[in-house]
Amino acid sequence: MTxxxxxxxxxxxxxxxxxxxxxxxxxxxxxxxxxxxxxxxxASVEGGLSSVWRLLRxxxxxxxxxxxxxxxxxxxxAARPYLLVEAGRRFEEIRAIPSGSVVxxxxxxxxxxxxxxxxxxxxxxxxxxxxxxxxxxxxxxxxLDSYLSALATTFPQAEAFVCLSGGLDSTGIAALxxxxxxxxxxxxxxxxxxDGRMSEDRQVAERLASDLDLPLLxxxxxEDRLFDMxxxxxxxxxDWRDFNVHTGLVNAVLAQAIAGATxxxxxxxxxxxxxxxxxxxxxxxxxxxxIYYRLPRLEPTALxxxxxxxxxxxxxxxxxxxxxxxxxxxxYAVAVxxxxxxxxxxxxxxxRKQRLCxxxxxxxxPDYVFSRAKVxxxxxxxxxxxxxxAACVDQGIDSDWLRRRFAALHDVAxxxxxxxxxxxxxxxxxxxxxxxxxxxxS
Numbered sequence: 001m002t003x004x005x006x007x008x009x010x011x012x013x014x015x016x017x018x019x020x021x022x023x024x025x026x027x028x029x030x031x032x033x034x035x036x037x038x039x040x041x042x043a044s045v046e047g048g049l050s051s052v053w054r055l056l057r058x059x060x061x062x063x064x065x066x067x068x069x070x071x072x073x074x075x076x077x078a079a080r081p082y083l084l085v086e087a088g089r090r091f092e093e094i095r096a097i098p099s100g101s102v103v104x105x106x107x108x109x110x111x112x113x114x115x116x117x118x119x120x121x122x123x124x125x126x127x128x129x130x131x132x133x134x135x136x137x138x139x140x141x142x143x144l145d146s147y148l149s150a151l152a153t154t155f156p157q158a159e160a161f162v163c164l165s166g167g168l169d170s171t172g173i174a175a176l177x178x179x180x181x182x183x184x185x186x187x188x189x190x191x192x193x194x195d196g197r198m199s200e201d202r203q204v205a206e207r208l209a210s211d212l213d214l215p216l217l218x219x220x221x222x223e224d225r226l227f228d229m230x231x232x233x234x235x236x237x238x239d240w241r242d243f244n245v246h247t248g249l250v251n252a253v254l255a256q257a258i259a260g261a262t263x264x265x266x267x268x269x270x271x272x273x274x275x276x277x278x279x280x281x282x283x284x285x286x287x288x289x290x291i292y293y294r295l296p297r298l299e300p301t302a303l304x305x306x307x308x309x310x311x312x313x314x315x316x317x318x319x320x321x322x323x324x325x326x327x328x329x330x331x332y333a334v335a336v337x338x339x340x341x342x343x344x345x346x347x348x349x350x351x352r353k354q355r356l357c358x359x360x361x362x363x364x365x366p367d368y369v370f371s372r373a374k375v376x377x378x379x380x381x382x383x384x385x386x387x388x389x390a391a392c393v394d395q396g397i398d399s400d401w402l403r404r405r406f407a408a409l410h411d412v413a414x415x416x417x418x419x420x421x422x423x424x425x426x427x428x429x430x431x432x433x434x435x436x437x438x439x440x441x442s
Contacts, residue, residue: 003434005053005105006070007045008078008087012063012318013327016042017147017334022154030054034102034115039334040147041318043097045077053105055432059118060274060333061099061312064238064319067432068093075105075432080319082235082410091410092417096427099312103431112433122340123305133346136338137359143335144360148180151268151329158266160184161217161258161326163251166204168357168369169272173331175364177270178212186214187258189250191387192222199387204372211366219257223391226253230397231409236319240406240418242399243293246388248316252323259324267326273317274332277307278339279356280347287390300347308340310425 016023018037027035030048035056043063044056055077057065067077068089078084081094097103100118152158160181162174165188178184188205190198202218209216226249233248234240251271258269276282280303285292296306318328332339346352354370392398407415421428 003073003075003107004051005045005047005055005075005077008076008083009080011043011045011065011079012041012322014040014042014044014063015151015327015329016040016058017150019146020150022150028054028056030104034117036117038117039336041328041330041333043079051107055097055101055103055105057097057099057101059100059122060308060336062318062330062333064315065097066094066427067097067430068095069432073434075434079322080235081238085410091412091421094421095430095432096312098429098431099309099426101431105432105434107434109434112431114431119337122308122336131341133342133356134359136341137356140335140338140356141360143338144176144331145180147331147334148176152180155266155268158183158268159263160268160270161187161261162214162270163187163189163254163272164205164208164214164216165189165272166201166208166369166372167272168353168365169275169332171208171272171365171369172357172361173270173272174208174212174214175361176331178214179364184214185217185261186212187217187219187254189219189254190221191226191391192220204369208366208369217257217261219254221253223395226388226391227395227397229253229256230405232323233316233320234402234406235409236315236323238315238319239313239422240399240402241422242389242392242402244314244316245402246392248320249388249392251317251320255321255324255326258321258326262326269321269326269328271317271328271330272332273330274311274336275339275353277311278304278332278336279342279353280304280307281353282307285389287393290393292389292393299344301344304340304347306425308336312426313422 016038017040028044029046030052038058041062042056042058043065046054064079066081066084067075068084070076076084076087084094085091100116102115104113160177160183162177162184164170164174164186174186186209188202190202206216229249229252233245233252237244237248280300282295284294298306317330321328403415403418407418
């Protein structure tokens with residue numbers, strides 16, 4: 001009997017772009033040319049003639065794709081590991097399709113045909129002699145505008161919700177989305193506090209929404225309701241590490257508010273995610289004398305490479321919003337090539353993000369956003385109290401607790417086994433075959 005492929009559940013929506021148009025599902029069928037120019041989110045499983053199957057995952061690994069072999073030799077594929085566990089597969093058997101892979105499964109062949117969509121230049125020397133920051137910024141702006149224009153053409157009636165923290169990354173996206181989509185709404189997260197005070201993020205978001213002429217949807221939550229979302233974030237975010245879980249909790253609150261405000265038409269959620277990875281713009285945080293969100297001690301470009309590769313295991317955006325049936329677009333994803341041309345001298349420079357964003361967004365972003373100190377929603381502000389990080393730590397929901405709970409939700413008896421599922425920021429990956437499923441890649 002010829003083996004086949006079975007898809008469990010739904011795959012995440014594709015918003016991939018070839019530089020001119022949004023890819024259609026039919027573009028990913030077996031026998032078609034390889035989509036070598038693909039940028040943005042994509043995961044696809046398509047069958048063709050003669051029982052040929054093509055599995056595809058975008059170069060950054062934004063969309064997720066997991067598989068396991070069943071007792072009959074069929075390949076089970078799902079966007080979430082828990083679906084494979086529910087189908088009777090042991091969690092330890094589950095592997096991810098490698099980021100940027102196009103895999104053609106051919107019946108009666110000893111091995112699949114595999115191709116990579118990851119450009120060789122991404123993790124090579126990033127120096128670009130003669131390329132000034134201003135020129136790179138212009139290319140980033142042109143890329144973002146072209147992509148958003150293509151999305152607006154493809155989804156002309158879509159209602160756009162933009163997650164707005166008041167920081168540079170989300171403000172820039174909000175300003176551009178407003179230029180391209182007629183129906184745009186800003187959405188702001190806040191954790192309700194006993195004294196009723198709003199966070200600095202909310203104050204800035206209110207001011208920005210007014211200045212950008214966008215309606216503002218307030219997504220507020222109590223700590224108790226926040227913790228009710230933990231299991232959803234762990235399962236849909238496919239991660240137990242504290243930074244991604246805390247970010248996922250913020251997104252869960254945003255998603256719930258958006259889902260309650262949508263109409264029956266097309267909805268697209270936009271976020272400013274990924275720019276921090278592209279610019280290595282992360283710092284550890286301290287709370288009650290302990291350090292959280294530690295990063296490896298690497299040179300700037302090496303750290304950026306590590307963060308970009310680590311997107312393979314981050315589903316804190318698309319995965320969490322999917323629990324509320326909301327499709328997410330991360331526009332910065334399509335400008336990855338331009339961002340990765342920025343080398344060590346730029347990444348070491350003070351105020352690099354402000355300087356680059358001024359060049360990208362010009363006068364679309366108000367001056368007060370550039371002068372604002374970086375504050376994460378999951379951290380909170382000193383003058384208004386802690387955020388999601390503090391709420392979780394104070395309740396004993398630390399890294400060990402999150403690991404144990406993730407293991408329990410996926411029927412993993414020993415949480416230590418999770419160390420082989422995510423290693424060095426990557427999922428344990430393999431290319432499936434109808435004949436041999438042991439081709440495991442570290």
